[in-house]
Amino acid sequence: MSVIYRKVALIGLGLIASSMAHAIRRAGAAGTVVGTARSAETRAIAKEMGLVDEVAESAADAVADADLVVLCVPVGAMGAVTEEIAPMLKPGAVVSDVGSVKRAVIADVGPRLPEGVHFVPAHPLAGTEQSGPQSGFAELFDNRWTILVPPEGADRGEVDRLARFWQALGAYTDEMDADHHDLVLAVTSHAPHLIAYTMVGVADDLRRVTDSEVVKYSAAGFRDFTRIAASDPTMWRDVFLTNRDATLEILGRFTEELFALQRAIRTGDGDHLHAYFTRTRAIRRGIVEAGQDTDAPNFGRRP
Amino acid sequence: MSVIYRKVALIGLGLIASSMAHAIRRAGAAGTVVGTARSAETRAIAKEMGLVDEVAESAADAVADADLVVLCVPVGAMGAVTEEIAPMLKPGAVVSDVGSVKRAVIADVGPRLPEGVHFVPAHPLAGTEQSGPQSGFAELFDNRWTILVPPEGADRGEVDRLARFWQALGAYTDEMDADHHDLVLAVTSHAPHLIAYTMVGVADDLRRVTDSEVVKYSAAGFRDFTRIAASDPTMWRDVFLTNRDATLEILGRFTEELFALQRAIRTGDGDHLHAYFTRTRAIRRGIVEAGQDTDAPNFGRRP
Structure with a gap:
């Protein structure tokens, strides 16, 4: 004190x-x-x-x-x-x-x-x-x-x-320094937020799947996106408008990679998908070991 | 019993x-x-x-x-x-x-x-x-x-x-019925999983931001993606290969919407962003009210 x-x-x-x-x-x-x-x-x-x-x-x-x-x-x-x-x-x-x-x-x-x-x-x-x-x-x-x-x-x-x-x-x-900060945050925060907002918006706007279905069946993964997409709209509008260049750069990389994975799905390239999904597990382990997240399943949520 | x-x-x-x-x-x-x-x-x-x-x-x-x-x-x-x-x-x-x-x-x-x-x-x-x-x-x-x-x-x-x-x-x-199930799941589960895998893969692959930075600063939103992207690679490879059409349909809608939001960022259209981010809050409220997620901040995680 x-x-x-x-x-x-x-x-x-x-x-x-x-x-x-x-x-x-x-x-x-x-x-x-x-x-x-x-x-x-x-x-x-x-x-x-x-x-x-x-x-x-x-x-x-x-x-x-x-x-x-x-x-x-x-x-x-x-x-x-x-x-x-x-x-x-x-x-x-x-x-x-x-x-x-x-x-x-x-x-x-x-x-x-x-x-x-x-x-x-x-x-x-x-x-x-x-x-x-x-x-x-x-x-x-x-x-x-x-x-x-x-x-x-x-x-x-x-x-x-x-x-x-x-x-x-x-x-x-x-x-x-400021530029590096803005790039790091574009990766760890700004792009993920925009992506989560986008996915939740898409789910909300589909005519063929009702909102009530989306809500009921959200536990299959989607609900984690909705948490992020419930963040303050004014704060986030300003973030994207003021960190435009770094956010668009990361979203460009994201889209490129997403297209590559979509192509792998379309062509049935299971090896590409499996290798990609295996690699991403390591980052999760690092975050848990660094004390930045819990390793309890589902963040420790219980029904 | x-x-x-x-x-x-x-x-x-x-x-x-x-x-x-x-x-x-x-x-x-x-x-x-x-x-x-x-x-x-x-x-x-x-x-x-x-x-x-x-x-x-x-x-x-x-x-x-x-x-x-x-x-x-x-x-x-x-x-x-x-x-x-x-x-x-x-x-x-x-x-x-x-x-x-x-x-x-x-x-x-x-x-x-x-x-x-x-x-x-x-x-x-x-x-x-x-x-x-x-x-x-x-x-x-x-x-x-x-x-x-x-x-x-x-x-x-x-x-x-x-x-x-x-x-x-x-x-x-x-x-x-099977077709509707596969479409609903493409929205609430399959597309969100592919998106999370993609974002984590992008973060892992950037030369200008180190993995150690991604790990340390993940609490800004990214760590929720890493949880989803730590799911079993074999199971998920098979999901995407076998629910190809519905997953690609939803990813197509997602990309379309993401491009619209990217354009709003590029042109500085704050009203579009704000309206979009406000709309997505309602789905979150529905999920919490339906007992499908906790309303404790950060899913009740504590440092």
């Missing part, structure tokens, strides 16, 4: 910010946590829950006197929020974010920050399909990775302090 | 058969359960576990005097197994199966059965990513659907008896 920032301001109170609030409290990592959200309803819920020490009426109010400001809004809203808070940031404050895309956020936020404020972008790789201030929990970041993406010339001491803060919240930390 | 078949023979002792063995015992649904597997190692494990009442050395031995014979082998092996057991089946016996594809199984098995034997194909829609005689558990079928696909002219009494048997094992039951 050691305070790393005297006062932390969370801008946006969705899944990530509310989980941060719980994890900060669990770790005693901040003296005070202020939170705010654009929606009055969200602010009211946060207040009633006692989610943070203080709910501010606006982002500008929230950042006054804060030592760390974390932008927890959809990637497409980062620029506008930065405009709003910039005049109120105190000299020496650290501004960070939790956006799933880094190049676009750096381009939107960086130029709008005043001199004398440190900018250390970050991305905690953790989440669930749920959203809103009530969806957070303190363990969300435990044993997950938070990637810091410090711009050139970033203050080393402040980068390290932010890493210690995330470690206090339960995460491992790593550093990467 | 009421015996529905005096003697049940399970041909193959993988995930489904071993789960059936546990569930039959839990329900007291059979007087005796005989099991067999092609591999001597599997038979030895089953014997040591006491998985079934009797482990037979061959499929032909296993079915002698059995009232219900369930073929629990990969879809591509059904024909050959039927050849082997046909001479040993007793008159009035019921032959069923658990294959994920029904049209091809009916074509392979039906004509090879002797007169006087009832054929009632079935498919329990339940599974995990694990395989082998040790992977089974009694609860696998609880609250899941088993689809019966009786051929024209099937004995109504025997169809109903098999339905009662699956209900005793915990499942709901339904009836469908």
Whole structure:
């Protein structure tokens, strides 16, 4: 229990910010946590829950006197929020974010920050399909990775302090440049999300199989896709629009490979299919061994 | 606890058969359960576990005097197994199966059965990513659907008896014709599996993102795909080869929709993306309300 920032301001109170609030409290990592959200309803819920020490009426109010400001809004809203808070940031404050895309956020936020404020972008790789201030929990970041993406010339001491803060919240930390981050995430997150959304949409739209059949028989594999495809639409719209190039590159590779497998099905090339399906088991083993997933069947779900 | 078949023979002792063995015992649904597997190692494990009442050395031995014979082998092996057991089946016996594809199984098995034997194909829609005689558990079928696909002219009494048997094992039951079954499964299972295999293969094969990065950062969504892509390669090879037309039809629809979403990303059409991502949430809600998945975040996984 050691305070790393005297006062932390969370801008946006969705899944990530509310989980941060719980994890900060669990770790005693901040003296005070202020939170705010654009929606009055969200602010009211946060207040009633006692989610943070203080709910501010606006982002500008929230950042006054804060030592760390974390932008927890959809990637497409980062620029506008930065405009709003910039005049109120105190000299020496650290501004960070939790956006799933880094190049676009750096381009939107960086130029709008005043001199004398440190900018250390970050991305905690953790989440669930749920959203809103009530969806957070303190363990969300435990044993997950938070990637810091410090711009050139970033203050080393402040980068390290932010890493210690995330470690206090339960995460491992790593550093990467923005382009590589965006490519890695296109593979591990953005392309899989688009693919899951697509498959669920297709199932919903077939005339020859009813929605009620899809729902009843989903346990055959499809339901894992629906979990991913239940993620927040606004957040994901912004991710795809702002990580366009890397996402389209990975989807291009995906489609190429899918066509090769479709051809193998069409021509009856069982050896190709069997070899491909055998190779993919190794990655799963690696993920379980790395502690990034459970090896309980079906993720430990029971009927 | 009421015996529905005096003697049940399970041909193959993988995930489904071993789960059936546990569930039959839990329900007291059979007087005796005989099991067999092609591999001597599997038979030895089953014997040591006491998985079934009797482990037979061959499929032909296993079915002698059995009232219900369930073929629990990969879809591509059904024909050959039927050849082997046909001479040993007793008159009035019921032959069923658990294959994920029904049209091809009916074509392979039906004509090879002797007169006087009832054929009632079935498919329990339940599974995990694990395989082998040790992977089974009694609860696998609880609250899941088993689809019966009786051929024209099937004995109504025997169809109903098999339905009662699956209900005793915990499942709901339904009836469908083979073509519709294969299309429904192409949507809820076969296409999602091929897509998951493809995405995991792409991630494994990228030169610019290392496997170790994919493993570490998989929690961002990708790990759900790896679970599906860890399924048994032989079983899935056979599924795609034998449900070729329906799988390719659904994959064609999927690719069409994926291209439309890719174009929306390329042209920056956020409204299209947002509307699509909002629509897919409803299916998830339906699945949770139907008791086919948990609403705990991340399937209730904790780090």
